[in-house]
């Protein structure tokens with residue numbers, strides 16, 4: 001009796017689940033959700049032409065590019081965005097010398113203690129300090145940015161789908177808002193303090209276009225022209241390095257490991273041949289115990 005009761009209960013729940021699933025699927029087909037402005041106008045993030053040096057089979061860091069990217073971060077983005085996971089001494093990993101890192105660090109002001117009064121103050125950075133945040137706290141950050149907080153950029157290429165491609169596309173994605181969009185979806189009209197950018201998930205972002213003119217940053221001799229495109233690409237590469245400094249090393253270790261596996265497989269194959277040659281080879285002549 002109890003068994004029948006159990007089976008019936010199970011059957012009831014199975015039918016209930018199947019029914020609600022079928023019902024939802026059916027109505028999904030019959031009455032699809034209305035298209036939103038984001039559906040229609042959102043643009044997929046595309047990376048720069050030719051991709052980044054740290055991508056693909058022969059991934060490597062392009063140190064000159066990473067240094068240019070650092071320069072763009074320092075001169076443009078750092079006004080609003082922190083980089084709190086990165087210490088000045090880490091810059092040695094992208095080709096700066098110890099002396100250059102000391103000079104770089106000293107050019108930044110970091111939170112410290114006044115040696116005489118003991119009060120909190122700002123002091124020159126040293127190589128072991130981390131990049132300072134431009135705002136004292138989130139409230140100050142919001143107050144200065146149309147109620148949006150500029151996120152810390154240390155891990156941004158890891159935390160956004162598309163990584164460096166996304167950052168590049170976002171920086172170069174600002175446009176005039178299409179009139180047809182506003183006509184169809186009046187609610188999405190870019191508000192004061194916002195900017196239309198179809199790469200951003202909600203189409204309107206509270207970051208004013210940070211890269212607006214060629215030559216905004218001056219690159220040293222031997223570097224490409226600082227076009228908006230170039231600056232965007234360089235800073236995106238730099239932010240990939242801040243998020244994943246071991247990326248290239250990991251890929252190279254992967255290749256070395258694959259080569260080792262291949263070698264070990266060949267070795268195993270030839271030693272197997274060698275060990276079994278007397279048994280299987282027809283040219284041995286002698287009968288072995290296994291032939292009987």
Ligand code: HEC
Nearest residue numbers: 076077079080145148149150151156167205206207210235
């Ligand atoms: C004047 C301040 C300001 C400057 C300068 C600035 N940003 Fe921003 N940034 C913001 C604000 C504010 C947001 C948050 C926008 C929002 O959520 O609508 C933001 C958001 C972002 C985001 C995250 C977008 C997302 O998907 O959430 C990235 C990436 C970014 N900025 C990169 C940069 C880079 C790279 C630079 C330098 C080239 C830069 N920003 C310069 C204010 C700034």
